[in-house]
Amino acid sequence: MLADLTGRPEVAHIGPDTVLFGEGVGLDSLAGTMLLRQIERRYGVDVAAEDLNLDALETLGTLASFITKRV
């Protein structure tokens, strides 16, 4: 999903500790909003409604564990 949203195929291979915001993946509000929407559609989890600080989006690892706890 991230590789598609950022248009960068190398992102498909990042490790669980890579930071999503900033230099690593460069997620911005536009890509982030689309990511949250796709996550809701695919997994039925509304990250924004449950996570005020969107800490779940810190790294790929935090996001995956947030989703698996709620699926």
Place this chain on the structure above:
Amino acid sequence: MIKCVVWDIDNTLLTGVYLESGDQLPEPDPELLAVVRELAGRGILNALASRNPPAAARYVAKVTGADFAAEECGWGSKAEAITRIAAELSLAPDAIAFVDDDMLERAEVAAALPDVLVLTPEDAVEAPGWPAFSPAVITDEARRRGELYARRRQRQAEAAAFGGSRDEFLRHVGTRISIALATEADLPRLHELSVRTHQLNSGGEEVTESELAGYLEAAGVAVYTVRLADNFGDDGLVGTAILTGNEAGGDAVGLVSGAFGVYQVPLVMMSCRALGRGALDALLAWLCRAAAAAGATELQIPCLVTERNVPMRLALAAAGLRAEPGSIGPDGRAIFARSLTGALPRLADWVTVP
């Protein structure tokens, strides 16, 4: 307030049916064409939804000379087309009007999308006289909105074809972001932003021109504007933020003075058209830097927590701001904060600051 009118083509904008006209393609309806132009001049977008091949939309654009912010030419239902247009333009259904000569099409849309204003062509001729189509003040940004949306589609097409990161793309298309102190001349546009923006708005309330003028004049309060341009076009003033420090004192325009060393941003607003172009990131980075340069050790940004302004919360999180989950006040706002000691967010080299 209607922000976009979606027009049917056959027997609505055109005086005939595109595919059935052979060599003699139909002319545009002169009365409706006049409405399209009048609305564009008021900053209301025009879009097309038609069961026709894409060539029909190109023909309409050519023969009317008008800018269409979105074109849905295909064989699905009108309700689906309008839903896609709304998503593409980041508009809620209640900001959209739909014009179609066909009663069954109008009924389909009215049933599927009850918030859309459904009109006959005769209604559309009268519509410019209605309040929903008559903004009180027309800013320069409004007058150019149709043109800016056309440029936006060109930019998006180029972004889709581009093979690098977002920042590399922004550099590639000559992005220029300038942050400056607001002046009186900016007040109408700042007021317009408070009325029009929802997704990238930390406050969620209308702010009148006189309240904004109060901020401009208050001691210890800085009002910043953000202007955005690139090789595709100049979007003008797209965003604003108010920065206040502990020198502001108790009651300057109703702001409460924070603890020593804490600077606050009572309001941040940005046009959602600027999403994805680094403008909000630049503004938030600048606010951190400006506050730090003034000696602040912490920056606080109260932000309304709603479903609609998730993009704003994402930008706050990306800029390193966090809120205590229990900190949502009675006004529905959580205080997002970050320390200003240590590394501050970077400003891209295409950002000009005061």
